[in-house]
Amino acid sequence: MSAAWLTIYGRPTRAFYTRTAEGGADAMFGAGASAHDTLETHTVPDHQTAFLGGRQNSAIDFTIRNPDGEFGRLFAVIPIGARADLRQLRDGEVVVLFSGVVTQLSGDTTIEGTVQA
Amino acid sequence: MRAYTETLPLRRTTVWGAFRDAKIIPHRYGRCSGSLLPYDQSRKVWVWADHACPANSIESVTVGGQEVAFLQRVASDVTDHPVTFIDLATPVDEGAPAPIATGLGKMHARTGAPIHNPADVIHDLHQVAGNTFPESAIDRFRTECEALSIVVAGTVDSDLQLQEWIDQVCESIGAQWSPGMDGFARIFPGGALEPFASATITAENPIEPETLLQNVYNAAVVNYGHVDGQAKQSIELDAPESVAEYGRRQLEVDARWLVDGRVAHGLARRLLRHRARPNRNITVSGMKPVSTKRLLAPGHTVDLQHPRIPTAGHCMLLSAQTDPISGECAGSISVPDGAVPRVRLVRQSAAFEPEQYAGVEIEAQGDQRVLTVTDENGAPLANARVTLDGEWIRQTDAGGRVNFPADLLTPGNHTLLVEAEGRQSFTCTIVT
Numbered sequence: 227m228s229a230a231w232l233t234i235y236g237r238p239t240r241a242f243y244t245r246t247a248e249g250g251a252d253a254m255f256g257a258g259a260s261a262h263d264t265l266e267t268h269t270v271p272d273h274q275t276a277f278l279g280g281r282q283n284s285a286i287d288f289t290i291r292n293p294d295g296e297f298g299r300l301f302a303v304i305p306i307g308a309r310a311d312l313r314q315l316r317d318g319e320v321v322v323l324f325s326g327v328v329t330q331l332s333g334d335t336t337i338e339g340t341v342q343a
Numbered sequence: 344m345r346a347y348t349e350t351l352p353l354r355r356t357t358v359w360g361a362f363r364d365a366k367i368i369p370h371r372y373g374r375c376s377g378s379l380l381p382y383d384q385s386r387k388v389w390v391w392a393d394h395a396c397p398a399n400s401i402e403s404v405t406v407g408g409q410e411v412a413f414l415q416r417v418a419s420d421v422t423d424h425p426v427t428f429i430d431l432a433t434p435v436d437e438g439a440p441a442p443i444a445t446g447l448g449k450m451h452a453r454t455g456a457p458i459h460n461p462a463d464v465i466h467d468l469h470q471v472a473g474n475t476f477p478e479s480a481i482d483r484f485r486t487e488c489e490a491l492s493i494v495v496a497g498t499v500d501s502d503l504q505l506q507e508w509i510d511q512v513c514e515s516i517g518a519q520w521s522p523g524m525d526g527f528a529r530i531f532p533g534g535a536l537e538p539f540a541s542a543t544i545t546a547e548n549p550i551e552p553e554t555l556l557q558n559v560y561n562a563a564v565v566n567y568g569h570v571d572g573q574a575k576q577s578i579e580l581d582a583p584e585s586v587a588e589y590g591r592r593q594l595e596v597d598a599r600w601l602v603d604g605r606v607a608h609g610l611a612r613r614l615l616r617h618r619a620r621p622n623r624n625i626t627v628s629g630m631k632p633v634s635t636k637r638l639l640a641p642g643h644t645v646d647l648q649h650p651r652i653p654t655a656g657h658c659m660l661l662s663a664q665t666d667p668i669s670g671e672c673a674g675s676i677s678v679p680d681g682a683v684p685r686v687r688l689v690r691q692s693a694a695f696e697p698e699q700y701a702g703v704e705i706e707a708q709g710d711q712r713v714l715t716v717t718d719e720n721g722a723p724l725a726n727a728r729v730t731l732d733g734e735w736i737r738q739t740d741a742g743g744r745v746n747f748p749a750d751l752l753t754p755g756n757h758t759l760l761v762e763a764e765g766r767q768s769f770t771c772t773i774v775t
Contacts, residue, residue, distance in 0.1 A: 230667040273523025274662040275641050276510070277531060278624050278675055282521045283347045283506050309344050314667050316635045323638065323667055324523070327346040342346040343522035 230314040230323055232268060232288055232341075233259055236305025242290055254315055262300070264291040266336065268312060271324035285342040286312060286324050292337045306331055310341045345472045347506035347522060351499065352473065354393055356380060358422050366500075368393035368426070370471060371448030373459035373496025374602065376570040378441040379404070379429055382420070386434035389442060391415070391427040394449050397457060401427075401446035406435055411442065443570070448496070459494040460485050461512050461600070465520075465528065468512075472505045483526040487534055488516070490756050490772045491609060495600035497569070515567075515600035517610045519661065524642040529659065532677075533613030535775060536657050538754045540646035542630045542639055542672070550649060551626040554680070560594035561585035561619040561684070563611035567601035576692045578604055580611040582619035582684040594618070604691060612686050612702065612721075617677075619684040623652065628673040639663045639672040647678065654678050656707070687720040703759055703771055705752070712752045712775070716743045716761055727763035 231243035231254065241255040242265035255261045268288040274280030290297055298304075311325035330340040345352075355365045359382065366380055371392045379389035391401060395417040404413040414430040429444060447457045449467060458467055462485035469476035488494075493516050499508060513520050513528060520528035544550070562581040566574035574597065581591075594614060601607050632639045639645075643660045663674040683704070706713045716724040716739050723743025730736050731752075737745035752775045762768040 270664050270666055271523065272662070272664045273521045273641050275519035275521050275524070275531075277519050277661050278677060280662050280675075282510075284521070284523060307344075312667075316670075319636050321636060321638060323665065326522070327344050329346055329348075342348060 228315045230268065230312050231255065231261075232265055232310060232312050234301075234305045234308055234310045234328060236308040236328075237302045240300050240305075242288075254313075254320065260300075262296075264296070265289075266291055271312065283343060284324070285326065285329075285340050288339050288341070289333075290337040290339070291335075292333065293335050297337045304331065312341070344474050345505060347509070348504050349472070350502050350504055351468070351471055351508065353471070353499065353502075354424070358424075359383075359420060367502070369498045369500035370394060370467075371396070371498050372464050372467070373457065373494060373600075374445070374447055375496040375498055376443060376445040377498045377500075378443055378571055381435075381441070382426075382428065386437065387431050389429045389431065390420075391429050391444055391446070392448060393424070393426055395425045396427040397447050397450055397455075400457070401429060401444050403446075404429060404431070404442050404444045406431075406442045407440065413444075415446075448498075459496060461488050461493060461495050461516055461518065462528070464495055464497075464512055464600070465509055468499070468505060468508050471499070474505075481527045484518070484528045484530075486756070487530050490535075491530065491606075492772070493530075493606050493609075494603060496602045497600040512600050514596065515598035515610075516606065517613050519641070521641045521662075523640050523663070525640045526642055529642045530613075531659055531661075532617035532679075534659075536659060537642075537644040538775070539644065540633070540657060541637060541643040541660075542632050543646040544627050544630065544649050544676075546650050548627050548629045548649065550628075550651065552623045552652065553625075554621050554623050556589070556621075558622055558624070559585070559589050559618065559620065560592050561589060561615065562591055562593040562689075563596065563614050564593060565596045565598050565601070565607040565611045567598040567604070567607045569599050572599075574599075576604065576607075577690075578607045578611060578688070578692065579690040580608065580615055580686055581689050582615045582686050585615075585619040585684050608688065608691075609702070615686045616683050616704075617679050619686070620682075621680045623654070623678045623680060624675065625652065625678060626673070626675050628671070630672040630674060631670070632672065635670060638665050639674060641674075645674075645676065647676065652678065654680065685721040687722075703761070703773055705773060705775065707749070708746075710749050711746045712749050714745050714747065714759070714773075716745070718766075724761065724763050727761050730760040730762075732757050733760070 229244045233241045239259045241259040241261040245263045266289040312323045326341040326343040329342045353367045357365045382388040401415040412432045420426045462481045519531045564579045566577045568576035658676045665672045704715045727739045
């Protein structure tokens with residue numbers, strides 16, 4: 227299974243993946259998304275219903291390396307409130323693991339963020 | 344786009360200028376009742392909803408309990424936004440309670456039909472939030488609600504999060520939802536399962552079952568028919584054998600979006616049939632989907648075949664965490680133990696024909712589908728003539744049961760006509 231990548235549909239759209247991601251980046255990230263190999267971690271998507279006391283407002287947290295402040299330079303506007311999703315290539319098909327809105331961004335040399343459904 | 348934790352961007356009366364109270368201008372759905380908002384100082388022009396409503400769909404307007412003459416019109420307000428106005432012939436006295444109207448709410452943008460299917464309400468709430476949410480994404484739920492004749496009505500007029508509004512709608516009808524759910528929402532418990540299992544739970548899967556007495560409920564009170572946030576009607580059902588065994592354990596549901604006693608009865612019945620007995624809430628790990636391209640998600644059917652759990656068969660996945668690297672999924676299910684309890688109507692606050700509460704339950708037994716026909720008290724209807732899709736006729740046994748081959752109950756909607764001596768015949772739609 228290939229590693230997942232995070233696309234933030236800000237201005238402009240940017241995709242972030244880990245260095246271990248497999249090739250074929252253009253096909254994976256889609257038209258209009260510039261790809262950057264600075265995604266360090268992301269949490270596992272957790273989809274719940276309320277029946278057993280779960281919370282439907284699931285979220286994923288991510289960290290992106292930002293040693294020289296590149297993250298800020300990549301976006302014309304800080305992508306808070308932008309749509310974002312986590313995708314993965316599975317048997318040759320792109321599958322959406324999680325989608326939501328960037329609700330939090332913080333950090334300096336490492337950017338920590340949250341995407342909330 | 345807004346996250347589900349954000350409040351809906353509803354307009355307030357301040358957009359009209361020179362307004363003393365900043366009240367939210369409501370969005371209304373289905374056939375509902377509620378207080379009107381004054382549009383100006385004249386006290387003759389009032390607002391029903393912050394959108395267009397079907398022409399001549401306001402049935403009545405009362406002031407202090409007395410019906411008054413009115414004219415309904417859809418027009419642009421001072422901001423050029425379409426609003427449904429109610430014009431009164433005479434002004435309402437300053438300080439007197441606001442007029443209360445009863446009528447239809449929002450229309451479907453494409454079809455022009457009133458929005459009262461829960462799926463359409465949820466779709467429209469996404470539109471109000473400014474989120475892209477294709478109607479097709481919730482088709483399955485719409486069909487499920489149609490088959491159970493579930494309609495809702497309500498008013499969106501407070502600063503709640505998008506997810507809180509969806510919670511209200513789903514809780515009112517006994518549905519579960521998740522943004523990650525395939526089809527967004529499902530009736531649970533008591534809804535139709537997907538016909539195929541997306542994963543099988545076997546001895547290879549680590550499980551953590553938990554059964555809690557506090558999760559057993561054997562009496563249900565559903566409050567419904569709300570006007571300005573206050574329930575005007577209620578219905579009470581119980582499971583008498585379970586009450587005798589565990590003591591009375593009551594669940595109260597504030598069904599703010601329900602207006603129909605028959606739907607309220609159906610909700611209480613479905614809840615008690617699942618919850619009036621011990622439930623194994625099971626956390627499962629290491630599940631592998633049958634297709635790597637189809638991630639496991641809440642709402643999917645899983646086939647429980649675990650040697651440590653005496654109950655086997657299909658059940659609905661209630662949560663799902665997929666590890667992108669291993670592809671394996673952890674999730675949870677809720678499996679009731681023992682026989683389906685008998686449920687009876689104890690009290691209702693409004694008059695309905697008892698026949699409305701009769702019902703049919705379906706169980707899979709190999710290549711057969713066993714249908715149990717019950718009356719309004721949950722008692723089996725013996726010797727009833729059951730006609731499936733106008734063609735296949737069977738007679739119920741002493742337990743109210745009839746068998747049909749699974750081939751005849753293909754996935755989708757089917758019609759059953761039930762005729763029993765000494766009672767009114769009834770037709771119902773079942774979903775398989």
